[in-house]
Amino acid sequence: MRRRLPPLYSLRAFEAAARHSSFSKASNELNLTAAAIAHQVKKLEMELGVELFQRRPRGVELNEAGKEYLRIVERLLDDLTRETQLFKAQHRAQPIRIAALHVVSERLVRPLVQAFFSDHPDVRAELIADMVEPDFRSGNLDVVVWHGEIPPPQYPSIRIMSETLTPVCAPQLLEGFPAGMTMDDVQKIPALYDLYWDDDWTTWLEAAGGRDLQNSLGFSLYSAMIQTVREGGGIAIGHTGLLEKELKSGQLVKPFDLEIPSRKSYFALTTNEILRKPGVAAFWEWLAEATQAMDK
Incomplete structure (x- = not known):
């Protein structure tokens, strides 16, 4: 015979109140009144035979028993959510x-x-x-x-x-260096980089024996960086695996022969x-x- 378990709505009220340290904020999340949240929590405490919160004038705070039980409830609700999602996925596309x-x-x-x-x-x-x-x-x-x-x-x-890392630029930018671009030239051209991959230039320059760049511009959007490079607005470190189309079509070119394998x-x-x-x-x-x- 399965033993009686606390009602799910009491557990949800407890978890929300514990997360917000407030019956009022929990009530807003669950679309209930603060009194209803307090009632469900009190009902749960009576069911367990132990208090879970310290009541304070400006909210509530979990006591040690409450913290211990919260870990149990969070694990239960996470498992229930995950298994429900899997069940739904298995029974409908x-x-x-x-x-x-x-x-x-x-x-x-x-x-x-x-x-x-x-x-x-x-x-x-x-x-x-x-x-x-x-x-x-x-x-x-x-x-x-x-x-x-x-x-x-x-x-x-x-x-x-x-993939490999190597500088890339627009063909018209490279045409401005008939004898070929040098490491000194790189210092005079805006060096563009993606903010998420902000160590790419350092990695390539260390392998190439170049100096740290002074004239640089970072982008949070990779496509904006590539568009700037295509317009001749600078030279960028290219992730060759992501720029295959531009390199094959000639929209971008490699001013240096050195390509280094990315560690990632x-x-x-x-x-x-x-x-x-x-x-x-x-x-x-x-x-x-x-x-x-x-x-x-």
Whole structure:
């Protein structure tokens, strides 16, 4: 016989009040009155036989017992949320939500997903931009394309692509140096960089034996940086894996022969629980085969 458990609405009221340290703020979040929140918390305390909060004139504060029980409730609600999302995904078609940095989503993930669609026209996907670190706790993401050296060991991973770093500029800018651009010339041209990858110039200059740059301009949007380079507004460190189209078409050129391997690669990450979703499993299997074919 299953023993009686505290009602879910009492647990939600307790968790919200604990997070906000306020019955009033918890009531706003849950669309209840503060009195209703206080009643549910008191009911839970009576059920447990222990007080969970210290009541104060300007709010409430968890006592030691409350802190201990909050950890239990948070784990319970997280598990329930995650399992509910998985259940829904297994019983109805939901889009695969794939997150990455904006430029990675635009230039790497989008072409991959479009190629995947040609083999799986019945699967839907959503691309989420500006995701830096993997975070699957909310249940809103299925795959994160992460840029780094070693993928977090707790996640299943697929290495999608490695790349090299080298300066790039517009052809018309390079034409201004008939004898070829030198390291001294680089000091006189605006050096452009992406704010997320602000150590790329240092990495390349160390390998090239160049001096630290003085004339530089950073961008939070990679596409804006590349547009500035194409217009002749400076020279940028290029991630060759993301600039294949511009380099092949001649919109951008490499003023130096030196290309250095990037220490970082692009990895797809997910969790074992999320791989239970049929659409994600299909995409994961396809991606593993596609990357193996690219490496050959």
